[in-house]
Amino acid sequence: MGFYTSEKINDSFTSIRCRSGELLYLLEGEKQCALIDTGFGAGHLGEYVRTLTEKPVKVFLTHGHIDHAMGAPEFDEVYLNKRDILLYQKQCSLEERMGYARGALGPAADELKPEDYTPEEPDKPFQSLEDGMTFDIAPFHLDVFEFPGHTPGSMVFLIREMRILILGDACNNATFLFDETSLPLNEYKKALNRNRERLAGKYDRVFISHHVMEADADIMDQMADVCEEILLGEADDIPFEFMGMKGYIAKECNERFERKDGQFANIIYNKEKIDQKYLSIDVGGTFTKYAVITDECRIVEKGKIPTVKEPLGDFIKSLVDIYRRYEGSVGGIGLSMPGIIDSERGFMYTGGSLDCIKNLNIVEILEKQCGIPVTVENDAKCAALAEVWKGALKDCNNAIVVVCGTAVGGAVIHDRKVLKGVHNMTGEFSYIMTDAEPEYSLDNTLGGNTGVKCLLKYVSNHTGIPVENLDGEKAFSMANCGDENAVAGIREYVRRLAIQINNYQFIVDPEKVVIGGGISVQPLFLQMLKEELKKINMVYPWELPIPDVDVCKFFNDANLIGAVYVHLMMQSS
Numbered sequence: 001m002g003f004y005t006s007e008k009i010n011d012s013f014t015s016i017r018c019r020s021g022e023l024l025y026l027l028e029g030e031k032q033c034a035l036i037d038t039g040f041g042a043g044h045l046g047e048y049v050r051t052l053t054e055k056p057v058k059v060f061l062t063h064g065h066i067d068h069a070m071g072a073p074e075f076d077e078v079y080l081n082k083r084d085i086l087l088y089q090k091q092c093s094l095e096e097r098m099g100y101a102r103g104a105l106g107p108a109a110d111e112l113k114p115e116d117y118t119p120e121e122p123d124k125p126f127q128s129l130e131d132g133m134t135f136d137i138a139p140f141h142l143d144v145f146e147f148p149g150h151t152p153g154s155m156v157f158l159i160r161e162m163r164i165l166i167l168g169d170a171c172n173n174a175t176f177l178f179d180e181t182s183l184p185l186n187e188y189k190k191a192l193n194r195n196r197e198r199l200a201g202k203y204d205r206v207f208i209s210h211h212v213m214e215a216d217a218d219i220m221d222q223m224a225d226v227c228e229e230i231l232l233g234e235a236d237d238i239p240f241e242f243m244g245m246k247g248y249i250a251k252e253c254n255e256r257f258e259r260k261d262g263q264f265a266n267i268i269y270n271k272e273k274i275d276q277k278y279l280s281i282d283v284g285g286t287f288t289k290y291a292v293i294t295d296e297c298r299i300v301e302k303g304k305i306p307t308v309k310e311p312l313g314d315f316i317k318s319l320v321d322i323y324r325r326y327e328g329s330v331g332g333i334g335l336s337m338p339g340i341i342d343s344e345r346g347f348m349y350t351g352g353s354l355d356c357i358k359n360l361n362i363v364e365i366l367e368k369q370c371g372i373p374v375t376v377e378n379d380a381k382c383a384a385l386a387e388v389w390k391g392a393l394k395d396c397n398n399a400i401v402v403v404c405g406t407a408v409g410g411a412v413i414h415d416r417k418v419l420k421g422v423h424n425m426t427g428e429f430s431y432i433m434t435d436a437e438p439e440y441s442l443d444n445t446l447g448g449n450t451g452v453k454c455l456l457k458y459v460s461n462h463t464g465i466p467v468e469n470l471d472g473e474k475a476f477s478m479a480n481c482g483d484e485n486a487v488a489g490i491r492e493y494v495r496r497l498a499i500q501i502n503n504y505q506f507i508v509d510p511e512k513v514v515i516g517g518g519i520s521v522q523p524l525f526l527q528m529l530k531e532e533l534k535k536i537n538m539v540y541p542w543e544l545p546i547p548d549v550d551v552c553k554f555f556n557d558a559n560l561i562g563a564v565y566v567h568l569m570m571q572s573s
């Protein structure tokens with residue numbers, strides 16, 4: 001069977017059409033060629049390309065789907081974005097491709113014999129294809145642009161000198177955004193707008209990968225309009241089903257995907273995948289909390305389980321089990337963990353009270369088991385970054401966050417980023433020595449005398465109520481009802497904290513100090529803290545700035561929200 005035909009676009013640029021409808025593109029330079037895509041691995045593409053050129057061929061894959069990447073083993077030098085390698089591996093089997101052929105060709109698929117298919121090579125050694133690369137196919141330059149959406153690793157190509165843009169499936173007349181591997185609409189919109197800006201004025205013609213070879217030159221502008229209509233609830237929403245998957249066609253069209261209003265761009269989308277969702281896991285000493293959170297900071301679902309503290313294998317399994325509940329619906333995992341952490345490496349130096357996780361790379365372990373990107377950051381720093389993202393510090397560049405819990409953690413924010421320090425210790429306020437009386441002791445650290453347990457001790461000392469009969473809620477309830485002894489105990493606690501916050505003011509000079517932890521929800525606490533800071537300021541013989549103190553916005557959800565923000569920042573860097 002004649003599986004391929006070709007058409008010259010110009011002397012150096014040729015389209016190759018598969019019998020199943022896919023379009024591949026061959027750019028011929030003086031000494032070598034670039035082939036864009038390889039179809040579903042049937043019909044001996046390598047042999048066909050050799051009838052068009054005798055020059056060496058480099059292959060560039062727009063993405064890892066079955067109908068674009070499966071002829072890759074027929075070529076030695078093949079480039080693919082690493083985010084799509086797993087997708088390629090899942091779809092490269094002979095069985096998968098024979099099923100695709102039956103769907104695409106109908107009875108004509110029977111003409112293909114097993115030997116007509118490219119042999120499976122799930123471990124094909126791909127060259128890394130990355131945003132911003134340029135390949136010299138002299139006298140032409142092939143510029144590479146990342147365009148995630150249709151798949152996480154979708155790429156598009158600009159032939160600079162020809163002013164030709166090859167969009168593949170990233171943006172076409174039936175852009176699929178409804179299967180399990182596609183990204184949510186909001187993520188696609190971000191990539192679309194970024195590439196509209198980067199590619200503006202650089203091309204005159206646009207080529208795509210299915211059925212219709214050439215698209216409208218303003219297709220990306222049209223697509224931006226389609227995205228907006230979907231987000232505003234103004235799309236036509238025509239039900240659509242493909243290979244057992246269901247979605248909605250945004251703009252009404254015929255069976256050849258020709259829009260009835262005469263425009264070209266269109267999207268088939270899943271209403272459940274408008275926002276990108278991430279799994280956030282906050283590991284605490286007693287409970288491990290988790291939540292599904294969107295990239296716009298909307299909490300979709302949350303829960304908690306008792307923390308598994310040992311052995312390591314059981315601890316890891318507990319996290320993987322949480323992920324399995326949401327597998328396929330989240331784009332990554334953000335971890336909030338206790339201890340000293342190198343978030344860039346994903347390495348846990350310590351794990352707070354969790355001895356089993358110290359001195360290991362938690363990110364490597366979980367990525368291997370879950371197969372999606374994982375990030376980790378210290379819990380207090382996550383809480384701080386939640387405030388930077390959408391909370392009390394959203395309009396602030398430089399700040400200090402103090403989180404009062406069992407110990408005292410926090411973060412120093414500079415230019416909206418967490419300062420780490422050489423040993424990742426910046427913000428570990430619990431370890432600050434407050435005095436040396438009667439001798440050096442953990443009791444003389446900030447954690448030792450201003451942890452929340454200390455609040456109960458001070459209230460107990462003033463009221464005579466045993467510590468075991470007190471909790472934070474009861475202590476503040478007594479104070480709010482006028483119990484002077486309870487007020488005195490809370491005041492003692494606040495004075496110790498105020499001294500340190502005053503010190504931070506002159507070490508860092510932030511715009512704002514925000515207080516987190518359960519205690520921060522008590523209005524009396526904030527009132528007292530501001531009063532004490534004013535008293536301290538009065539001892540100076542000249543006017544000095546009084547720390548601008550506020551409370552955190554997110555309270556118990558701060559660690560979860562911050563972990564997602566960390567994930568977003570690290571994945572975009």
